[in-house]
Amino acid sequence: MDSHAQEEDHELMPLNNPQSASRDKNKPRLKQGRLHRWFSGARLTLALASAASILVFAFNLGFLLWVVARDRLEEDRGLLYEGDCDSVRHLSTGLHLLINILGTTLLGASNYGMQCLCAPTRKDIDKAHGKGTWLDIGAPSIRNLFHIPVKRTILWIFLVLSSLPLHLVYNSTIFPTTAAYAYTVFAGPDSDDIPAPEDIGIDGADADALAWLHTCAQNGTLIRLDVYDCIEAYAIAFQTKHGDLILVTEDVNATSEYEVVTFEDVYIPDSGVTYRGDPYEWLCPNNLTDSCSSYLPSLYSDAEQDSWVVYGNNANYTVTSCLSAPLPERCKLQYSLPLTITVIVINLVKAAILCYMSVTTSELPILTTGDAVASFLHRPDGRTLGRCLMSGEELRKIQDDWTVRERRHWPLFYMGHRTRWYSAVSRCKRVIVVILWAIALGICGILLAMGLSSDGHGVWDAEFGAINAQALIKGDNWPATLIQNTIIANIPQVVFSTLYFVLNSVVTTMALAAEWSQYAVSRRGIRVSWNPQYAQRSRYFLSLPYRFAIPLMAASAIMHWLISESLFLVGIEAYDQSFVRNPDRDLVTCGYTPVAIVSSMAVWTFMFACLVVLSCMKFASGMYVADSCSMAIAAACHPKYNPNLDEFDPRQDLHPPEGIEFMPLKWGALPVLGPLGHCSFSADEVEAPQAGRQYQ
Template identity: 35%
Template sequence: MHRAPTRYRRIDERNSREYADDIELLGHRSDNKSNVGADCALEQVATIEFDAFAKNARTRPSDSPRAILNAKEHRFLSGWRVGALVSLIGVLLVFTCNLTLFLTVRLRHGTKLDGSIGTLFEGDCDRTRRLNTWVHLIVNVLSTLLLGASNYCMQILSAPTREELVRAHGRRTWLHIGVPSLRNLRHIGRNRSALWLALCLSSMPLHLLFNSVVFTNLQANEYAVVPTTEDWLHGGTYNTSGFIDMDSSLTASVIDYIDTYRINETSTQGSYTNTRGFVTAYDKVNVAECFNTYNDQYVSNAGNVYIIQDGATVWRNLSHWYLNRTVLDGSYHWNRRNYPIGSRSSYRNTPLFNSAPSFYPSNGWRCLSHVASECDIEDGYEVPKNRSQWRPFEAPIKYCLIEKVEERCKLQFSFPIALLVIVSNGIKALCMLLTLIVYRKHLPLVTLGDAIAHFLDEPDPETKAAQWTWELTHGAQKDELGVWPEAYDPKRRLWRKAPSSLRWATTYFLYCVAIIFGSVCAARSMDGMPKDPRKLFKVGFGTVTGNNLLSMNTSLIGGILLANLPQALLSYIYLAFNALYTNMFVGQEWSSYKDTRKSLRVTAPIGEQRDTYWLNVPFRYAVPMIVISGIFHWLASQSLFLVQVTVMDDLTRQVSNQISTCGFSPFAIIMCTVLGSILAGGGIVIGRLRYPGGMPLAGSCSAAISACCHPPPGDIHASILPVQ
């Protein structure tokens, strides 16, 4: 096929463009398509008229594409700089939000800080939980913006320049084009590598700390369970006729201890005065309501409970059982003494139960065998299905008096953690600003189109007359270049062939680790939780009910790191899957040039080249991936989260202790596991698609791309016209 002559106006650069002459370019193009595999040079469209070309090229067509590109890319708002500037603006907005919140809370509290902890909200626990959910949703939106902006700039910094590609090929090695790459860091400038590393390291505090800047402080009331009669409630003596295996001294000590919780009715209905002189309101409730009030291990709106029975309570000898602490994890459990127990099942009851959230948070006193085993309220033997028949102390219950306690849950703010997040955010912004200023004339080959245009403008002699494929460069000599001729192969290759086997293996290995971990956590988190999905959903995301707290007390920093470890793992998994998808989409874009002539998609278009607002993953895939990433991180933040527990004394209702631990949400863990499986399944499904047959699979390998980009001599404008 012959190309019609085209007249170009040529400005002689040697004479400073002072004269021009007309020349006639004649080109010939081979019509032999049977050797596509051996000679797959991407060529320009046959014929274009001068007027149309001059109109679309936006410059003189006779200028070399490289000179035109250099002039265009040196403009500040062009090419990759637009995306980097948008990323910088986004990071600065997040920085401003974080700094504004920090200063607002700090100035509001002044010097009155509780261990560098401020309070954003204090009040009703349900409202606190809802606010916590929304705050973490916003935090994860901001975190996703930071992750995406940082990932964009890191990919720009690691993208090789033309000079770096020539140097690498001269050393008989290849680089990645269009994908996130650690390999390229060995071959790019040290300053760019340092900026890349700073962006990477500044992400660690965000992954490990950001979701714990704001956390819930749950109120947990200590309370006593006092089984008694109306006679004692109105000032009478305690009925000890039901005591078994208890000598007089032990009986006297029990009576003295119970008198500590004696209350006296005041003139105000429903109000009582305790032995400390505090006036407290009590609710008189039926048996079923009494049982349900103490469903949670940590109770925030109720306190001491007086179980009013018809007759004397059957009490066993407390000395048969004692509370012991495990050295390994610090948890508490009941141990049986070594000497024999009475024949009447002495293990079933203890004289008086005190909820001690600091040591042994439990609602198991409602079951007969609570000191000997875990309480299963669904067990008909332990708790009757008809709650009105409930008899925890072997005597019928008339009613219960439950102390009303005002809920004071808090949404708190950690200033040291927030400061670390702000500093990390600032480092990211500074790195992006330096990238824009120091490398404003930087010409990286970011997209596949950038690399094709470069090799068409300046064909690489190292890969001339060689047919490269991704498989060959990832074979036995994956770190070096070699020359292998390859025959034409009409086989349609799978998309999964574009990424290397190592990338597939590492990505799905981490995914399997996360899924196994998530499945185990989901199974363990269901202990003590309702099995009905509707009831489980009502537990909520990231909410603390007392039943969903880890039985451990840790430091604040320890709890923060524990709660955010899944965030770091999920961030790495997201980046790994992003790189995997990017590899496959780069392969798809490469294969799209086989059957149809199309202009190159580049970061700085000239001629008929196409501008691009995305790097290598199309918007229709990139946007859902970013949304999934945000939802993923939010679900992770609701699956395992930091919780502070403020323990209130059972008599004074003053703070007696502080606990730092982690809470978990079974439903969020399950949803996180399901979403992760969808993300991983999407990779497998897309990997089963096939590229067009007959096109060598270049992947992101610079050598394979270069080998296919050797236009005929004199064809200097191939890159700025549609190619095939």
Template identity: 20%
Template sequence: MEGPPSTRSFRPWVWEKPGSVMNFENFESISEEPGSATTTRPPTSRTRGFTTSSGRQTVRWPFHSFSNSRSSIPNYPRRPSNSRSIPHSSGSFPRRAAGSISRSVSSVLGSDIIPDYVVNFMRGETPETLARRHRIPDSPEPGQFQRPQESQLDFIHSASSTPDNSRPGTPRAEREKMLMEERPQPTRSLMTGWRAGVAANMFLTFLILVASVACLALASAQGHMSTWESLLMEGSSTTVEGIARGILAAVNVFAIILIAGANYVVQILNSPTRAEVDNAHSAFKWLDIGIPSLRNMSLISSTRATLSGIMMAFALLSQVIYNSIIITTEHAEKSKASLNVNGPLLAAITLINVVLILTYAIAVALALTRQVFSPLVTLGDALSSFLADPDVSTEDSCLITKEEIKKGLWGDREGKYWYAKTSRWFNVPSFNRWAIWFMTWIMPVGLAAAALALGAVKEPKEAFTGFGKAAVVYELPTGTSRSGLAVVAALPQLLLGLLYLSSNALLTLLYLSHELSQFTSDMLPLRVSSGQPLGSQTTSLYLTLPRPVSWILFFLVTAMAFLLSQGILLVSVDGSKGTTTGIGFSPLPLLILLALLVLLGLGIAGLALRQVDPRGSVEGGEPAGNPLALVGGTCSAVLSGRCHRVPREGGVETLEVRWGVVREGVGMNAGHATFSGRPVGDIMVGRAYS
């Protein structure tokens, strides 16, 4: 390249490996004497890019002046030694030739007086390579074919610089620090995030299986497996009833653990991958993100859908069988009783546990062997994916709603207006989801109320004096197997299992919307489930529902299951004329069960009446509603529409972000709102955004 007469022409030095200069090329010609103070006129033609020796264009650094040739952006792994010369205008101070540089490169890179872009240029970086490496954290440094060990990076550190040679406290510093950090070891990454959650639930299921196998082996060793019922013990009625009550409490804890664990794993298996989301969006379909979903099963891998269906069905079945194993038989004199175990049902529950363990094993194998399997389990997973790789199907749709998605209004790319609105949490779930939850809640409520009425109808005053003792027994036809009747008496437990699943899904959706709405008011990190957070990202074992809420729901439903087992009983009395079997009702446990069901309903109703954080939009200086509230439920297309970042913020998903206006509309052009690591504005009521 030829410059003005006063411009020095030179060839740049060559970087053979990171951190050291292996070869210097002297200036070809110098137009002034050293020490002269001569000013030069800058080139008259400037563009945003420059052309390399290969004829390909890249974005220039701030100190460059280049020709205006235009072509495609190259993929720069490192700066070639035969790159074209870059003209530099001489200033008022003499410039030392490259061959006379005496300081080591490490001292230059470690100096605080060198701007970041100069340091990156000396490393052979371009703005494009930095942006690409922000998206691909494991990409090597220029000229570096394998990641250096920590000791090899010591030459970069100095007392006056951060370990990544960028200014501390800036977004660039945070991103470069993330890139310099070592990738988590595989064994460590497999023990964090959702993979650790799957492993923990598998371990609990294995312990339950061990207990079941031990009981089965004990019954077999005593020779009791040849008959339908095996005698465990015989003694006073008080002792037998106490032991039976303790066993039922334990098995109900086991049953709810299996259901909760299956729900955890099924939510992961039913979570779509980014490829599945893209395929669905290309067909104008959407998926649920961050919640347990039946809708997703038809849009995800058939293997995962089948596996999740088997796991959930066997988990629900286990609750019924667990409550059918123990049968208490009273003698005619009522001072003695016997505790019996149903051998075939005990073998059946052991088989169910084996099936659950196998499904867990397949899920764990999927997690351990297929590291590329990255389902969008949490809200942070989806936001991170859509910010790193924006979805073209929802471009210019930052205010699109789920109702518009359901109507098929995709890709119109028209500006939408925001109007002041106040929402409460009950606006978040759809009508169908509320209806499903109400049905699963009202059925056990009606059952408990009816059983309570039947149990207290004869002796209202004495009905509530005993816990777990039948006040009224309704005799069943003779000749029916007591094992079959025990299963029938335990069938209402299935209603509580369904209530747990529907309540968990409803609460998960409420807290998912709440988590998303917080991004309109504060800079927050994205919470991912992979166990390998980048930059400011965080990770956790829980998926969406916070631990305190999930634990309260778990213990509440476990208590309900135990109370139901004590309120509806299979009563068997051995007399001189044979054995009489019937269904008995104990009013006191049923009354407590009814109270807990009402408490659960009131708790969810109280949460539903909470007001959504109104920040995020402004009218007259006052908050006018939250654009991130998931009114109508979660939707992958709505989330992707909120995540079209500005092009200059590559790698923003690794920072603490806030959602808001990044560009106000001018004239007929609509504004734009998205997640950003920089200050953003609020949505203005009456203005158009796309």
């Protein structure tokens, strides 16, 4: 009988042993229709994963066709919306929420496909056991890739490689750009009748600015601001809706009436990794040693006391109010054609692989420890006889010589100690987790050090994701293209995704070991991924108990959001004071928010602390931890074995009761006669193993 036939036989096995028949005479046989067998359990999940990837692909392709048909491209960028900056920000938030939903759906489908590809079949396990090695069951594993068919390994690699660029570019396919204006500041008397520039002898670019103020005064659109609101409106890095300004003061020359205080071009950071200057330093005194942003509280205090003074080149002006020329907001929501095409190609690769898996999968992979227990109870692995107290940790130590005949049967003393959860994770993996955690904190610390302003304040007052003049990355060799900055802004997302993968693997391994330990405490059905029957239970959808999976996913979502607010893409389109585009002052770079960086560090530290607390919990019983090791699981599945009899003794019955895998099971010591005891999963009554007694 081939492997596929054996698996199908396992799936259709009737409960016809005498004990179950007497208790369950009225139960139907397990034979199911072919349609039900196909669309159930993990097969159904795989089909749903394929369908989800196709739906996401259809949405992405439809989006591309729609935007390309409706608008022309400029420098591989297309326009989705242009208008006020608040609307762009809200629309961007909504679309990025949708992108994250689609991305999470696609990555979730891809991860499930990777799990199915990496999970061994019983044939793979038997082959590995025959070579004296073991495979991982129920947990992500690189080890398995060397023992499964090459075709599945290649497909797994394609799914992994296609996930990396998806993390890098998907969130940046749609991005906002801010329209920033240059403006001129005048000082003048309190009058709504602003003269034309030629009437008071002002010429050049300053004349254009005063002419615009004159026009606004004539048509009644000039905005009067009190001093507090005036400071608040102009103390920003990039001016988006307020333009040329008149500071109303009595300190002007009676003959000229209107004097030029300063001209503020669209802000561009100077050379260096970070810039600590101020795009609105005209608001503050000239002799400041700190940045103007740190002086803003004093300015607001002066405004409340009507004592705000602006220091010009030729005179100082005590300001009583302001007259501001409004500007049309021209913020844009754009998309990148190359990045969108990249996402669609990645999506197509994933959808094609998942669909291929759905159609061609015939041998059922063993996805959970419950699947493995069911398989080994149905058809025991003779290579693991006499090793009932084998643990995953022991196997890692003696793997090289476990098949030597004289060491095959090891009677071990049962210690009965309840070990802690971390014992289920290999020492190497524990060290990797600590190192990666330290590296992540170190990277955050470097970014945080970059974000510290010279005065120690400044950037700390910035809101999450807000553009701050002192928190822009700019250097002589810093890339200035959209795609390069997009990749840089999303590198932390890739780093965290890698860390999350390792963290999830550790938590999954410990949770599996904890559930394994429960079988020595109470009788229960095993969790299987393929068409559960009778006492069997369905596997967890997220491979983890929900009390772990939901907090872990919530923490991951919070971390991804905090990271997106910590380092983000900044795109500025510059306009001169005549509302003409000035590409020479455009800016594409990355901004960062130190408060968000600190928050990310705090959440990551909290996650690590929770992992430490979790790993220090004790298992429910002294049952030896199998980890995810296939050999250790197989060794615990010999319910009819008597170690006091030779394997070839006619009284030795190595075949478990038919259908035992469908019954409620418990692990413990079997009632055998002789000096050596034996422990196994069993549907019959078992006893708690005795500490100090030998079991084989």
